[in-house]
Amino acid sequence: MSLVQVKGTQVELDEDGFLVDPEDWSEEMAAYFATVEEVADLTDNHWKVINYLRDYFKKFGVAPMIRKLCKDTGFSLKEIYELFPSGPAKGACKLAGLPKPTGCV
Amino acid sequence: MARTDFGPPDYREMVPPIIKENYGDWKYHTVPRPGVLRHVSNSGAVLHSVRVASPRLVSSEWIHDICDIAEKYCDGYLRFTTRNNVEFLVADETKLEPLLAELDEKDYLIGGVGLSISNVVHTQGWIHCKSAVTDASGITKSIMDEMTGYFTGKQKVPARLRIAVACCVNMCGACHCSDIAIVGIHRTVPRINDEMASRICEIPTTVASCPTGAIRPNPKLKSVEINPEKCMMCGNCTVVCPAIKIMDPVNDGVSIWVGGKVSNARTAPMFSRLAIPFIPNEPPRWSTVTAAVKNLVEVWAANARDGERMGEWIGRIGWERFFKLADLPFTDKHIDDFTHAKTTFRSTTQFKF
Numbered sequence: 001m002s003l004v005q006v007k008g009t010q011v012e013l014d015e016d017g018f019l020v021d022p023e024d025w026s027e028e029m030a031a032y033f034a035t036v037e038e039v040a041d042l043t044d045n046h047w048k049v050i051n052y053l054r055d056y057f058k059k060f061g062v063a064p065m066i067r068k069l070c071k072d073t074g075f076s077l078k079e080i081y082e083l084f085p086s087g088p089a090k091g092a093c094k095l096a097g098l099p100k101p102t103g104c105v
Numbered sequence: 106m107a108r109t110d111f112g113p114p115d116y117r118e119m120v121p122p123i124i125k126e127n128y129g130d131w132k133y134h135t136v137p138r139p140g141v142l143r144h145v146s147n148s149g150a151v152l153h154s155v156r157v158a159s160p161r162l163v164s165s166e167w168i169h170d171i172c173d174i175a176e177k178y179c180d181g182y183l184r185f186t187t188r189n190n191v192e193f194l195v196a197d198e199t200k201l202e203p204l205l206a207e208l209d210e211k212d213y214l215i216g217g218v219g220l221s222i223s224n225v226v227h228t229q230g231w232i233h234c235k236s237a238v239t240d241a242s243g244i245t246k247s248i249m250d251e252m253t254g255y256f257t258g259k260q261k262v263p264a265r266l267r268i269a270v271a272c273c274v275n276m277c278g279a280c281h282c283s284d285i286a287i288v289g290i291h292r293t294v295p296r297i298n299d300e301m302a303s304r305i306c307e308i309p310t311t312v313a314s315c316p317t318g319a320i321r322p323n324p325k326l327k328s329v330e331i332n333p334e335k336c337m338m339c340g341n342c343t344v345v346c347p348a349i350k351i352m353d354p355v356n357d358g359v360s361i362w363v364g365g366k367v368s369n370a371r372t373a374p375m376f377s378r379l380a381i382p383f384i385p386n387e388p389p390r391w392s393t394v395t396a397a398v399k400n401l402v403e404v405w406a407a408n409a410r411d412g413e414r415m416g417e418w419i420g421r422i423g424w425e426r427f428f429k430l431a432d433l434p435f436t437d438k439h440i441d442d443f444t445h446a447k448t449t450f451r452s453t454t455q456f457k458f
Contacts, residue, residue, distance in 0.1 A: 021304050062307040099305045102345045104275070 018100040025097030053096035121182040123196040139258025140215035158214040178204040188224040222255035227270035237272035238289030282365040284415035291338040292356040301348035303327035364416030382438035
């Protein structure tokens with residue numbers, strides 16, 4: 001567990017840097033995560049992925065499968081990695097404020 | 106950007122010249138003494154490999170030590186086997202005896218070849234895994250201390266006997282297909298931290314993770330609930346949802362399974378089956394587990410025919426004889442009750458009193 005200061009508010013993160021409470025998510029939070037996940041600038045393409053992940057999670061309660069993410073956003077996995085160097089799970093999902101991926105990762 | 110996706114180094118860069126020269130051209134091999142293999146090629150080249158036990162979890166100092174030995178006797182070449190033993194590859198026959206002498210002197214265990222009990226394939230345990238029900242390294246050490254004679258060839262066995270340890274029912278490794286398998290199991294229904302589950306768990310994934318359909322959503326709390334009547338404590342939900350806890354030091358322990366094999370020699374491959382439903386965790390020596398494994402090995406070794414694996418022996422004498430000879434109680438826990446259990450029931454009047 002750790003605390004970070006983002007735009008004057010304190011936010012709690014777990015040991016892997018994911019949000020402990022998804023309610024803490026904000027666009028500023030995404031900007032903060034971008035700095036720790038090697039995303040230089042948050043472009044429209046980044047926001048397209050982030051917003052898609054957030055909408056999908058809100059609707060279905062789970063993160064989308066990689067295939068679904070690629071199909072619906074139109075980005076190939078290669079392009080996703082270009083946008084989020086640490087990948088769709090550790091990178092994109094963290095920026096979108098989704099829960100930490102579980103299982104045998 | 107860092108260099109990525111270049112794969113492991115080509116294995117051909119690391120094989121000794123004698124293997125490179127005789128690749129795919131070996132004539133036969135013999136076992137001149139326990140733990141030593143002698144391979145002879147069509148061109149007459151002779152390669153000795155000396156197999157040595159390893160605890161799998163090793164320090165870099167230990168690696169340096171085996172590298173020094175390989176440097177001294179094998180021109181720097183060695184390999185690890187699929188059961189995590191080390192093999193020193195000796196191309197120069199005159200160096201074989203001095204190598205064996207140094208290994209003996211340094212207390213390395215030479216063995217694990219052919220008719221023997223080779224290394225235990227095992228997992229992380231309490232060393233590193235969050236879902237470990239039991240320890241792996243500790244049990245492995247305790248068992249192999251008892252099995253040393255079988256490893257080094259001092260005690261004879263009728264066939265190979267594979268032992269494996271998995272610290273939970275994920276069964277990483279080879280437990281489901283080993284002659285004797287030790288698998289960590291829970292016996293307590295998991296507890297849910299609803300508040301935490303609502304924040305960090307994917308509810309549909311958690312529901313879908315249950316093999317018996319014991320989990321259903323709890324929309325009021327944005328969490329899930331577990332039907333204890335249907336739960337068999339596999340712990341799968343705790344893998345996908347960290348807000349569900351199942352650990353219980355009193356009721357957690359291990360089960361022992363027998364009769365699995367992977368080779369196609371003589372009989373088809375077999376899954377291992379339940380022999381002992383539960384033994385509590387008894388660190389650091391797991392004496393009940395160790396005694397149970399020793400008993401199984403001894404009963405098999407005393408009764409099996411030459412070349413007969415554990416599962417083949419049980420297949421010949423029947424399970425009721427096995428339970429009698431091994432002096433194990435047969436309980437309701439042994440009767441399969443999962444989806445296609447019917448195929449495991451006896452549909453014949455053939456049985457022994």
